[in-house]
Amino acid sequence: MTQVIVIGGGLAGLAGAVAMADAGLQVELYERRPILGGRATSFIHPSSGERVDNCQHVLLGCCVNLLDFYNRLGVAEHIDFHKEIPFIDESSRVSVIGPSSLPAPFHLLPSFLRLKTMGIRDKLSIVRTVAGMIRHVARLRSTGGPAAAPSPTVAPSPAASHSAEPSEPSPAASHGAEPSPDSMAAWLEAHGATKRAVEAFWKPFLISALNDELDDIDADYAIETAVRAMLLNRSGYEVGLPAVPLGDLYAPCIDYIEQRGGRVIFNRGVTGISVHDGKVASISLQDGSSVEAGAYLSALPFDVLCKLLPQSQTSDPYFSMLDGLSVSPITAVHVWFDRPVTELGYAAVIGRRIQWIFNQSSRHAGAFSADNGGAYLGLVVSASDDWMKTPRQVIIDQAMEDLESLLPAVRRAKLLKAIVVKEGRATFAPRPGCDALRPGPSSPFPNFSIAGDWVQTGWPATMESAVRSGYHAAEVLLRTRGVRAPILKPDLPAEGLMKWVTGLRSF
């Protein structure tokens, strides 16, 4: 009998599978689709024939577990890190946020003060709100708040990480300890952020990092993200962009798992999970067969997991509370031109519908076609609810209108083709209080651990959260077999003043 079955070949499932294979377990991974990567993947677009990423995916220097996963696979060299983040405003002016020689948390301050996109009052409001964020985090730390998110060194007991009841959050349920009723928009207003500072900085940064409107984002989540990325450590904010299609990053997983005695099985969706005597007994597959293993790691989206379990089990609070999680969409627009249209490698966009521009032709060096001397841009809109029901051609027209106003060269270029990828369920929505609904990795069944970006990790729904959850779920399963292998990597250490401001060396 197989030792462990992993369900789902997204980042959470792959990270869990690779970590368990490394720890000497024989792993069988079942994936519904013919490709790996789940919501962060590449595919051949049916009508254009182009191989594209479903959407540009960005990581930051603080994504230590994702980077560890890439290192295990030997693909970390395909991530290009950028220390400078260009912002392009309504008048096509480009300002850059970048490092200075100052220690954390002041390392980005000089570049903020030089921004052309806002006035001095707005810059001072950013300094004020950042100081408020540091105080907020220090307060959360002193009351046992978010710093308690899964620690790489302290393996929580199954009972603690089970965190079934929203009213009885586990120590691992970070914000769950005291869910904030506040949205980030309300918090920023209360802390004196000017309208322009919100438009020209907080919105571009936080909407794309958390994938929702500021009115709908839990303030604790947003503040944790801002502090972790921008203030804690000098390299936390650095922007990592894959230099190859996303799918190429996971290709080594297959050999990796097979060389350690396991298998990756594609096109084999799981259709049911059966439970017997309080344990998972087997899974059934779309071809009608069923398979058994000693242990199981589910890395399914939360709604899919609940549908596959016997109905009698989904009333357990561990699963029933997932009904309270909602989702938020992201739309990617891919456009090809007959000539170069910008020298920027990428940029955050202020005051338009499109939020980020990624110059794929300059970065992928032939990995993606740019039609001989042309240009290929990836445009991203997070929290794109408005576009979910909008016809694709209208989306393309609106994106082109934005591009023409931002990049004058686009007006002279010919649009060769365009693709719209709508991801309606891109991430769970980080609504105020939602953290209390995220369970830990130990399910009610001792041989069944749970991973996915939506599991309690202390992070919003990101690739880092997915990998963390996979590593954590693997740790839990290994512990049930008597193996105490720390897999989760420690966060970047707090540096400079942040060491004593947060009262912690790691965040």
Ligand SMILES: Cc1cc2nc3c(=O)[nH]c(=O)nc-3n(C[C@H](O)[C@H](O)[C@H](O)COP(=O)(O)OP(=O)(O)OC[C@H]3O[C@@H](n4cnc5c(N)ncnc54)[C@H](O)[C@@H]3O)c2cc1C
């Ligand atoms: C458009 C978009 C842009 C994003 N941008 C970023 C970004 O810039 N940076 C960032 O960090 N994050 C980003 N994210 C979020 C990131 O992609 C996710 O957080 C992460 O990929 C989730 O991984 P996961 O393994 O938890 O889930 P998933 O990727 O959803 O994996 C679940 C897997 O289970 C499989 N599956 C489903 N049902 C079954 C079944 N019945 N049987 C077997 N297998 C099944 C699926 O096919 C899938 O492979 C973005 C997401 C989207 C959609």
